[in-house]
Amino acid sequence: MEKMINKEVEKQLRQVFGAMKEDITLVLFTQEGECYSCAETKQLLSEVAELNPHISFVEKDIHKDADEASKYNVELTPSFVVLDKEGKYRGVKFNGFPGGHEINSFISALMELSGNASDVSPEIAARIAKIDKPVNIKVFVTLSCPHCPGAVEKAHKLAMLNKNIEGEMIEAQTFYDLSTKFNVSGVPKIVINDTLELIGNQPIEAFLSQIEAL
Amino acid sequence: MFNFSIQPTFTERESVDGSKLYEILIVGGGPSGLNAALYASRKGREVAILAKRVGGQLLNTSSVENYLGKDGSSGEELTESFRSHVESLKVPILEDAEIRKLEKNEGIFHVTLADGRIFRGKTVILNLGTTNRKLNIPGEDTFASNGIAYCAICDAPLYKGKDVLLAGGGNSAVEAAIDVAKVAKTVTVIHRSEFRADKILVDKLYEMQNITVHLQTQILEAVGDTRLTGVKVLDKKTKEERIIHGDGLFIEIGNDPNTSLVKDLVELNASGEVIVDDKARTSLEGLYAAGDMANTPYKQIIIAAASGAIAALAANEYLNTI
Ligand SMILES: Cc1cc2nc3c(=O)[nH]c(=O)nc-3n(C[C@H](O)[C@H](O)[C@H](O)COP(=O)(O)OP(=O)(O)OC[C@H]3O[C@@H](n4cnc5c(N)ncnc54)[C@H](O)[C@@H]3O)c2cc1C
Numbered sequence: 001m002e003k004m005i006n007k008e009v010e011k012q013l014r015q016v017f018g019a020m021k022e023d024i025t026l027v028l029f030t031q032e033g034e035c036y037s038c039a040e041t042k043q044l045l046s047e048v049a050e051l052n053p054h055i056s057f058v059e060k061d062i063h064k065d066a067d068e069a070s071k072y073n074v075e076l077t078p079s080f081v082v083l084d085k086e087g088k089y090r091g092v093k094f095n096g097f098p099g100g101h102e103i104n105s106f107i108s109a110l111m112e113l114s115g116n117a118s119d120v121s122p123e124i125a126a127r128i129a130k131i132d133k134p135v136n137i138k139v140f141v142t143l144s145c146p147h148c149p150g151a152v153e154k155a156h157k158l159a160m161l162n163k164n165i166e167g168e169m170i171e172a173q174t175f176y177d178l179s180t181k182f183n184v185s186g187v188p189k190i191v192i193n194d195t196l197e198l199i200g201n202q203p204i205e206a207f208l209s210q211i212e213a214l
Numbered sequence: 215m216f217n218f219s220i221q222p223t224f225t226e227r228e229s230v231d232g233s234k235l236y237e238i239l240i241v242g243g244g245p246s247g248l249n250a251a252l253y254a255s256r257k258g259r260e261v262a263i264l265a266k267r268v269g270g271q272l273l274n275t276s277s278v279e280n281y282l283g284k285d286g287s288s289g290e291e292l293t294e295s296f297r298s299h300v301e302s303l304k305v306p307i308l309e310d311a312e313i314r315k316l317e318k319n320e321g322i323f324h325v326t327l328a329d330g331r332i333f334r335g336k337t338v339i340l341n342l343g344t345t346n347r348k349l350n351i352p353g354e355d356t357f358a359s360n361g362i363a364y365c366a367i368c369d370a371p372l373y374k375g376k377d378v379l380l381a382g383g384g385n386s387a388v389e390a391a392i393d394v395a396k397v398a399k400t401v402t403v404i405h406r407s408e409f410r411a412d413k414i415l416v417d418k419l420y421e422m423q424n425i426t427v428h429l430q431t432q433i434l435e436a437v438g439d440t441r442l443t444g445v446k447v448l449d450k451k452t453k454e455e456r457i458i459h460g461d462g463l464f465i466e467i468g469n470d471p472n473t474s475l476v477k478d479l480v481e482l483n484a485s486g487e488v489i490v491d492d493k494a495r496t497s498l499e500g501l502y503a504a505g506d507m508a509n510t511p512y513k514q515i516i517i518a519a520a521s522g523a524i525a526a527l528a529a530n531e532y533l534n535t536i
Contacts, residue, residue: 005218009218009220012220013220099218100218100219101219103218103219103220104219104220107220120329121329121330121331123329123330124329142368142369142370142371142372143371144367144368144370144371145365145367145368145369146219146269146273146274146290146367146368147267147273147365147368148368150267150310172371172372173371173372173374179372183359183360183361183440183441184359184372185357185359185360185361185362185363185369185372185441185442185462186358186359186362186363186364186365186368186369186372187365187368187369187372188368189359197359199358199359201267203310203312203328203329204329205328205329
């Protein structure tokens with residue numbers, strides 16, 4: 001099969017991944033039969049896993065491995081989570097193919113979870129630590145949106161820093177029904193606990209103000 | 215879908231130092247800020263960039279056809295070539311840095327970010343650009359997340375096979391109409407006067423079979439129930455009101471300068487732009503403004519970049535005198 005990641009991109013990725021310190025695991029959920037972009041997502045993740053020994057890749061079936069899917073609250077296909085070195089789910093999830101601009105939030109999640117976490121200011125860290133109720137952050141994106149990865153990265157960052165928070169990218173075209181349900185007419189659109197909405201790549205403080213208001 | 219627009223932000227970078235007093239602190243990382251940094255750095259000045267997003271409005275541009283020598287580059291390619299040029303001079307850039315406050319105390323500028331961090335400079339060059347202007351009509355806020363969009367390249371894929379309305383008649387409106395028409399079923403361009411866009415673009419627009427144009431037509435209201443279903447317009451010639459139906463409304467009617475942060479610090483003109491002299495100086499000593507936020511005419515990439523250069527050279531000259 002022809003490679004999805006060309007030589008040029010491969011070189012860039014190898015270089016970035018060179019800074020990885022810890023092992024991570026990509027767990028992808030697909031299903032048999034009709035599944036838009038499942039095959040492509042699987043190919044991308046397996047090619048990415050070949051680029052650095054710190055990355056492992058496992059494929060699961062959302063129906064046959066239903067227990068595991070529910071462990072990570074996976075309800076869509078293709079959907080994948082990134083686990084840390086202890087195999088723990090840290091709330092970092094992608095629904096749909098992470099291509100186009102979204103490759104950036106994907107790389108960022110891999111790097112952060114493999115021991116390259118970026119800093120947040122002490123005030124922000126303190127506010128994040130205080131969140132004690134379950135929070136789900138959905139970030140609807142399109143792959144041609146340059147502002148979207150920033151919003152996804154913030155949702156994931158919040159998730160990594162607090163076990164009550166889960167952050168998920170949702171590719172709006174792949175999950176058309178879900179996008180329609182949440183009236184996605186502009187991206188990035190951020191939906192918190194299926195009720196509160198933010199539009200645009202907002203600063204992390206804006207996420208926090210919404211979460212604190214829950 | 216199978217292209218990967220990797221940003222080179224993952225490589226090792228110089229970082230902006232909160233304890234340092236920069237000679238020239240550049241706020242905003244669009245064409246103006248990046249070029250200001252290039253010029254300031256080549257003068258040997260201690261310089262840093264703070265920006266929400268490197269590239270600014272360039273990132274919303276699918277294809278740039280009027281930047282000398284770079285015909286047909288995407289806004290992103292142009293951004294990356296600007297960025298790598300600036301970074302080759304080891305200029306530190308802090309991204310995702312949203313400025314909330316700018317003050318001058320005892321001759322030193324203090325820039326406070328949304329997360330509380332503070333950076334200092336002997337001079338500051340502001341290049342905050344502009345934000346999409348709203349129509350300010352009833353229904354615009356109601357449908358802001360239910361059918362109204364402001365970023366054509368971001369949101370066009372959401373309107374595949376749909377009927378889209380587009381407000382505006384300048385270059386960005388016409389470019390957006392052409393881009394959206396490639397995925398939408400139809401695009402209806404509605405503009406209150408005549409086209410202001412370049413002729414070459416307007417000609418291209420009229421070549422697209424699925425674009426309809428209503429000039430001299432004013433949008434009065436965004437209408438719908440839970441989602442936008444159309445707009446109420448006034449035909450200025452016949453003075454008749456009617457509804458034009460559509461599944462989405464893209465608003466591309468121009469931009470407003472991002473100057474609310476400094477409105478009490480420097481003089482603004484009636485359009486809200488920072489008033490600068492021919493050396494990009496604002497009414498406050500040591501503070502410069504350039505690019506789309508300043509009262510320089512014509513909002514274009516090459517003009518923003520050039521005005522950033524002027525600001526940097528002027529700041530350099532000023533630093534020699536203090
Ligand atoms: C859709 C579209 C298409 C266009 N097409 C063309 C074209 O083909 N050719 C052309 O010449 N021009 C085009 N333009 C215009 C051109 O993009 C602008 O003139 C140019 O980008 C202005 O540059 P700037 O540096 O002044 O501001 P901007 O590009 O707006 O950059 C502003 C910078 O300030 C940052 N910023 C803003 N607020 C804050 C804050 N509070 N804190 C920190 N940072 C902040 C932003 O993140 C950004 O880095 C187009 C514009 C649009 C919107």
